[in-house]
Amino acid sequence: MPINVKTAGLSVTIQDLGRPGYYHLGIPMGGAMDRLALRAANLLVGNDEGAAALEAVFIGPELEFTEDALIAVTGGELPPKLDGETMETWTTIKVKSGQILTFDYLRSGARAYIAVSGGIDTAPALGSRSTYAIGALGGVEGRAIAPGDVLPIGASRGSIAEGTTLPKELRRTPGNPVELRVLPGLYWHRLTDAAGERFFSETWKVASEADRMGYRFQGGTPIEFVERKQPFGAGSDPSNITDSCYPYGSIQIPGGTEPIILHRDAVSGGGFFTIGAVISADMDLIGQLQPHTPTKFVKVNMHTALAARRERSALIEGIRDVIT
Amino acid sequence: MTTRFTFGGDEHIFVEISEEMSLEAFFKSLSITNAVRDTEIKGVTEICPANASFQIKFNPDLIHPDDLLTELKRIEQNADLSDAVLNTRIIEIPVFYQDPWTNETLMRFRERHQDPTVTDLEYSARINGYDTVESFIAAHAGSPWFVSMVGFVSGLPFLYQMVEREKQIQVPKYLSPRTDTPKLTVGYGGCFSCIYSVRGAGGYQMFGITPMPIFDPEQKTSYLKDFMVFFKPGDIVKWKPINREEYDQALAEVDAGTFEPRIREVVFSLDDFNKDIEGTNTKLEEILYAN
Numbered sequence: 001m002p003i004n005v006k007t008a009g010l011s012v013t014i015q016d017l018g019r020p021g022y023y024h025l026g027i028p029m030g031g032a033m034d035r036l037a038l039r040a041a042n043l044l045v046g047n048d049e050g051a052a053a054l055e056a057v058f059i060g061p062e063l064e065f066t067e068d069a070l071i072a073v074t075g076g077e078l079p080p081k082l083d084g085e086t087m088e089t090w091t092t093i094k095v096k097s098g099q100i101l102t103f104d105y106l107r108s109g110a111r112a113y114i115a116v117s118g119g120i121d122t123a124p125a126l127g128s129r130s131t132y133a134i135g136a137l138g139g140v141e142g143r144a145i146a147p148g149d150v151l152p153i154g155a156s157r158g159s160i161a162e163g164t165t166l167p168k169e170l171r172r173t174p175g176n177p178v179e180l181r182v183l184p185g186l187y188w189h190r191l192t193d194a195a196g197e198r199f200f201s202e203t204w205k206v207a208s209e210a211d212r213m214g215y216r217f218q219g220g221t222p223i224e225f226v227e228r229k230q231p232f233g234a235g236s237d238p239s240n241i242t243d244s245c246y247p248y249g250s251i252q253i254p255g256g257t258e259p260i261i262l263h264r265d266a267v268s269g270g271g272f273f274t275i276g277a278v279i280s281a282d283m284d285l286i287g288q289l290q291p292h293t294p295t296k297f298v299k300v301n302m303h304t305a306l307a308a309r310r311e312r313s314a315l316i317e318g319i320r321d322v323i324t
Numbered sequence: 325m326t327t328r329f330t331f332g333g334d335e336h337i338f339v340e341i342s343e344e345m346s347l348e349a350f351f352k353s354l355s356i357t358n359a360v361r362d363t364e365i366k367g368v369t370e371i372c373p374a375n376a377s378f379q380i381k382f383n384p385d386l387i388h389p390d391d392l393l394t395e396l397k398r399i400e401q402n403a404d405l406s407d408a409v410l411n412t413r414i415i416e417i418p419v420f421y422q423d424p425w426t427n428e429t430l431m432r433f434r435e436r437h438q439d440p441t442v443t444d445l446e447y448s449a450r451i452n453g454y455d456t457v458e459s460f461i462a463a464h465a466g467s468p469w470f471v472s473m474v475g476f477v478s479g480l481p482f483l484y485q486m487v488e489r490e491k492q493i494q495v496p497k498y499l500s501p502r503t504d505t506p507k508l509t510v511g512y513g514g515c516f517s518c519i520y521s522v523r524g525a526g527g528y529q530m531f532g533i534t535p536m537p538i539f540d541p542e543q544k545t546s547y548l549k550d551f552m553v554f555f556k557p558g559d560i561v562k563w564k565p566i567n568r569e570e571y572d573q574a575l576a577e578v579d580a581g582t583f584e585p586r587i588r589e590v591v592f593s594l595d596d597f598n599k600d601i602e603g604t605n606t607k608l609e610e611i612l613y614a615n
Contacts, residue, residue, distance in 0.1 A: 025478065026476050027479075134524050232515065234344075234345075244376070248381075250336075272501075274332075306389075
């Protein structure tokens with residue numbers, strides 16, 4: 001039985017763990033910006049970790065339930081309210097048919113995940129229900145949800161006890177200033193040594209141009225480039241390269257001024273040089289950054305990146321152990 | 325060409341065949357990515373060929389980054405250009421140059437441009453040594469183009485001009501990318517033309533617009549029923565300049581489901597092309613326009 005969308009919130013999209021396999025055509029993996037939060041929300045309602053849920057940015061939607069269900073809200077601190085009564089985040093909540101789910105204002109983070117037992121059951125596109133708005137794929141007609149939409153819900157399987165909650169030490173939220181670990185590489189050699197050192201020593205701030213495709217940062221010193229004759233095909237600006245692929249998490253600095261980290265809805269390639277990539281373990285944090293958040297980029301090597309990845313896997317394992 | 329290997333975080337290996345664009349670099353990249361696909365290396369999840377480089381995405385839980393790097397270097401050593409022959413197709417793409425929609429957009433983002441006092445076409449014509457926008461458009465539409473990469477956003481083709489290097493058009497990208505580009509804009513950056521498959525961000529100079537969809541997630545467009553993405557690397561394109569009336573007509577045909585792009589099967593040999601560029605292009609056009 002479906003959920004009726006009364007009001008839409010802000011950029012509320014349906015997201016699961018994404019659609020790998022089409023990046024070579026410019027169709028990104030997509031999926032939840034904060035995958036840890038999505039997994040936790042799903043586990044708290046007895047779903048597969050990769051079931052489709054709602055991802056709300058800053059402002060939650062108003063939803064009417066037409067059937068009893070379990071829900072959980074994780075990620076950014078966006079307190080849910082059932083018929084006006086404030087409920088706990090990161091906790092299994094029982095919802096009765098006819099009840100209205102709204103949200104209080106966002107206390108921290110940027111994106112909240114709203115999972116429903118059974119998962120959101122819109123039609124998959126290229127193997128995923130994730131909304132990719134730029135390509136009009138997935139979700140509801142390839143766009144954010146809108147008032148009047150009816151969200152189909154799958155058959156519920158799990159039986160998680162109401163009030164099951166995830167201990168605070170298993171929730172991962174960005175610090176302040178947030179630290180994003182970066183593995184230098186790609187076109188790092190285009191920076192002068194001084195510019196490279198400055199990039200890691202300065203404090204940057206999240207700019208207003210920050211969305212599922214990428215996060216822009218401001219406030220640091222413009223990059224100095226190693227001088228060279230621009231290669232044929234690249235274009236004349238020293239930040240230009242012969243158009244190539246962009247890794248997820250890669251940091252480009254168009255014109256040498258404002259770094260952009262590409263995220264889940266990344267463009268698959270282009271003509272701006274990239275200086276390296278945020279390590280996979282820290283990608284979830286980026287989606288929780290609000291504009292103006294002070295940010296430090298921390299230089300790491302592959303060994304540290306892989307260790308951080310193992311730590312994150314262990315954290316997910318810990319979440320599974322506590323809930324199931 | 326010196327091949328450069330580098331990691332992109334802990335999930336990607338990026339391989340630059342050459343800093344410069346060339347068809348030789350494209351074919352070498354194609355040859356290696358085909359070999360990587362055939363090798364079915366454990367943990368490899370995405371293989372993305374680009375113009376003169378490529379990228380492999382992998383799961384480091386399944387293969388250590390250093391082991392994958394070793395394997396890719398081995399494959400690169402064995403790559404050769406003997407198979408630089410493609411069974412491909414040539415496609416005519418209508419373009420309405422100097423259209424009102426890209427003009428409106430370029431005016432909106434003028435402060436991000438190298439020369440805010442002129443249009444993208446006027447700027448591109450001037451820096452490439454053309455006296456008029458018209459002669460510049462004639463050069464853009466005068467030769468075929470080779471699709472050397474598909475990506476950026478959904479099915480967007482990067483196209484490489486099939487003329488002698490000294491005749492190739494080069495323009496810089498915008499100083500800072502725009503947040504908006506009309507759908508189906510024909511753009512230009514570095515030595516590449518492109519067609520923006522969907523509306524969105526972009527850093528290329530804007531020359532015109534085509535009425536012909538190249539990405540259709542609903543697959544309702546007559547020629548996109550089998551797959552939602554039109555282009556693949558190796559396709560060859562010939563632009564056909566059209567006016568407003570022809571643009572509207574083509575758009576109506578697209579909407580009615582009756583628009584059929586002109587497409588012909590061709591064989592492209594890099595050797596033959598390098599030996600006689602003009603002759604090869606003439607033959608390609610003859611095949612395109614033969615009935």
